Amino acid sequence: MTFIKPRLSFWQIWNMNFGFFGIQYSFGLQQTNMSPIYSYLGAEESSLPLLWLAGPITGLIIQPIIGAMSDKTYGRFGRRKPYFLVGAILCSLCLLFMPFSQTLWMAAGLLWILDAGNNIAMEPYRAFISDKLPNTQLSLGFLMQSFFCGLGITLANFTPTIFEWTGIEGQMASGIPYRTVVAFLIGAVASIVTIGYSVATTPEYPLSDEEIAKIKASATGWLAHFREIVDAFKEMPQTMRQLAVMKLFQWFAMFCYWQYVTKTISQAIFGTKDPNSDAFRQADLITSQINGFYNIVTFSSAFVLVWFAKKFGAKWVHFVCLILAGIAMLTIPQIHEKELLYAPMVGFGIAWASIMSMPYEMLAGSIPAERTGVYMGIFNMFIVIPMMIQILFTWLTYDSLLGGNPANVLRMGGVCMLCAAVAVTFVKVVKTDGNETSVTGFGGGH
Secondary structure (H helix, E strand, C coil): CEEECCCCCHHHHHHHHCHHHHHHHHHHHHHHHHHHHHHHCCCCHHHHHHHCCHHHHHHHHHHHHHHHHHHCCCCCCCCCHHHHHHHHHHHHHHHHHHHHCCCHHHHHHHHHHHHHHHHHHHHHHHHHHHHHCCHHHHHHHHHHHHHHHHHHHHHHHHHHHHHHHCCCCCECCCCCEHHHHHHHHHHHHHHHHHHHHHHHHCCCCCCCHHHHHHHHHCCCCHHHHHHHHHHHHHCCCHHHHHHHHHHHHHHHHHHHHHHHHHHHHHHHHHCCCCCCCHHHHHHHHHHHHHHHHHHHHHHHHHHHHHHHHHHHCHHHHHHHHHHHHHHHHHHHHHCCCHHHHHHHHHHHHHHHHHHCCHHHHHHHCCCCHHHHHHHHHHHHHHHHHHHHHHHHHHHHHCCCCCCCCHHHHHHHHHHHHHHHHHHHCCCCCCCCCCCCCEEECCCCCC
């Protein structure tokens, strides 16, 4: 039979994406706190990129495999939701133990498992949007994820500042501030509670008998999943290949920001990069504040971008947003007053809303419905591969080409953002007719 995906209400789309809040709260804690935590535990400045290697490698391995597995999953618990729950449990446990790390390698090991959990939960979330929503609501679905992304990371970044205001001071023997410890404990609760809410309130469309029979008839096991990924690579749509070039520059730049913004601010405003100094702890707090601010901009602008995307197209909205991000990254190292840092963060926050949504909207119309999970997993590989390139390049050139200066890493990131803006202009977006999507069977085309 032919099933027309029904339009969902605003609050139904809200509920299905609420779990994204917990996932992004976890990412927010990582983005702002991992470099300082590594520094407190004695990491060398030039080794910071290598210690961030956990995310890219786990994403490279896990995301396409989880995507292929979820495409072939069926049963009473649904297709995507079992992965949400497994990922949430892993995230919560790692967030619980992370601030109590006693050694550098304990923190690095926990980050590997934490990133694995985040990837297991997040990859099916992208496919979940395509499963549930008709083409006319894809913009709203992906931008709702941007909203929760901004909200989650905002609260993750502002939590240490809030506890600073309430008088929580001091640090553990490792040097990790108590405010950071409490923020991670809150993140452990948020991860499992928000994903649990989405799972409880959002049913998946059941598969038809024909679709279940097709899954049963297909090969299973790790080798079959690997072959599915290889075949999907060979048959990759042109739009996806073109977006991969844009994402190479885009995510290279984002990792430059996350790794070295605290060091850059500490050097530019306080004249020191010493992680044992009070000035560095103040720079750590400032990073939390400006990251929280740009994520306020993110969730505030997410729904405005829906209108712009419908009027001008996701491609040209993303082009403008990437230029704003590039200008912001080039500007930050030149700022020597804390208050002035908020100006470039406006453009950076708008760009982050676009980064978390527009590429997925550009992609959605070009991929076959029966391979949504595996292609979303592969698409996320185009996030982690640039990160791995950035890690190795920065590690090898930090003291030579980049002069041992964290500000130069941010400047390099700014140039890459502008290159990403140029690259997105070459993307050919597959047009849809704007009508509800017709799919075979009663399972969102899977």
